[in-house]
Amino acid sequence: MRLQVPVTLRWADLDAYGHVNNVEVLRLLEEARIAAFWSHGPDSADTAVLDSGPDAATHTFVVSTEVEYLLPIGYHRDPVVVELWIGHLGGASIDVCYRIMAPADHRGGASDEPVAHVQARTTIVVVDAATGRPRRLSDLERAAWQPYLEPPIEFRHRGGR
Amino acid sequence: MRLQVPVTLRWADLDAYGHVNNVEVLRLLEEARIAAFWSHGPDSADTAVLDSGPDAATHTFVVSTEVEYLLPIGYHRDPVVVELWIGHLGGASIDVCYRIMAPADHRGGASDEPVAHVQARTTIVVVDAATGRPRRLSDLERAAWQPYLEPPIEFRHRGGR
Amino acid sequence: MRLQVPVTLRWADLDAYGHVNNVEVLRLLEEARIAAFWSHGPDSADTAVLDSGPDAATHTFVVSTEVEYLLPIGYHRDPVVVELWIGHLGGASIDVCYRIMAPADHRGGASDEPVAHVQARTTIVVVDAATGRPRRLSDLERAAWQPYLEPPIEFRHRGGR
């Protein structure tokens, strides 16, 4: 099962080409991830996983990010939709996968069917705030996220060759 | 051979933990890449590769990014140093590799020797502005970038199993 | 008459206090202004006033900004509403006035009635792209913006004494 998180673009996201800047794309993903972690799953998992404020008992840290830019994202008044799912539940880590869906209008096609413009993965480690060390995901957390587990993204391009 | 590009941090780069936000890390890499492409190589390669303004004959687009966050980057008045090299010269693409070097002071070590805090790769495609299609790197461009060709980064983590 | 422009907050707008950072507040105003100029008034005024892209016949430049932060803006899922009107139509300039309205929930009040959190003014000069010089607002532009003309903001604080 995938979450569908709408994220509103801003003019300031655009670069001189009139497309969302490639770094700002990561902001859109961050925005979707925080919204998703905040609002889904049982309260306890919510607290554990999402609560990345400096006072929380559990911190979450991004340890790795991979992004493929498939099509440039132009400006749309309607939010883009970030599809979001879990690609892997590790011992102390979560792979969050994303696809940014938007109309393919820049190609002048007849259809307004949203197509994938970006696909990405972020690996997040869950850290015990008291010790500063990674801690295992609890059974409750696993149960909460299990329904969103789907096959991870197959990236087309990973450098050279 | 690697380029050593100093990049000055800003307070606004920091998040609530007092570390450079993981998205802002990409800005530091972008800053280093633009500075490097601007100032090195012969003029013609310069124009071809770097000149990503909307009026240039050649555009460059980021098609893929991969980042590993090894250590959190705290605030330093002295610039961090972005080591930058070419991991692969493709037909129409360049893999730019980076390591962000900063003192390891947050671990209270005796040494101020800079250590790698981030390693990353960005794949850039060179596009003919007139046709909007990727074009082959010229011999001149290859010759200009050859000295900076070094083995690509071996990423430790690419998503769960 | 005032325009009511909804603007969606982002987590990245917040600073370490959990409030929208004072510089990001200007981004919210920019976002509202661009949305307003884009979608209102006759087409010709639209083109003339809004079209601040580098290829347009008319450019608009911000020459002066004044902002008063009345209450900190906390995070809300619902968009804040930026009230926007014209405080003055000059020869070649427009004073855009704003109030950011949001629920006063941070004070724990019983009411969810939106209250003003920020008031601001931006003065914009209209420039002929060909000459690079300010040009007079046309009669058409004046007519288009006349309905939004209201008394300007009275700022409480303008530095010392």
Add this chain to the structure above:
Amino acid sequence: MRLQVPVTLRWADLDAYGHVNNVEVLRLLEEARIAAFWSHGPDSADTAVLDSGPDAATHTFVVSTEVEYLLPIGYHRDPVVVELWIGHLGGASIDVCYRIMAPADHRGGASDEPVAHVQARTTIVVVDAATGRPRRLSDLERAAWQPYLEPPIEFRHRGGR
């Protein structure tokens, strides 16, 4: 006496016109202010005034900002210099005044003498973190900042008529 704070520009500060975006100008001022408050004055004043982290005994809040954009700021590799002084010491507030100095090269002049591109004021209120209420500046703080007291900026433009 004025402080001279160098601030390094970034490519991402530029908008589609190739000038520093008007909102990013505020970031440059913020950067200069934080650097200045951190490094000047006696330690106690330093702590009191600057320490705007969420754990400090004293918080500082921006309550009002005024900016005049005199000339567009183009990209320079050399840092711009932010001149910074105190325009007014109030009971619980400080007016920080700024001028951003950069070469006037965009006008093709013969001279590289830096000229003012921006002038601005930020009013900051000092708040007791325990009570959340403004508190009076201490004698120590006044003494620390007295040397930087100079006449405030005379703004040319404050909205029509």
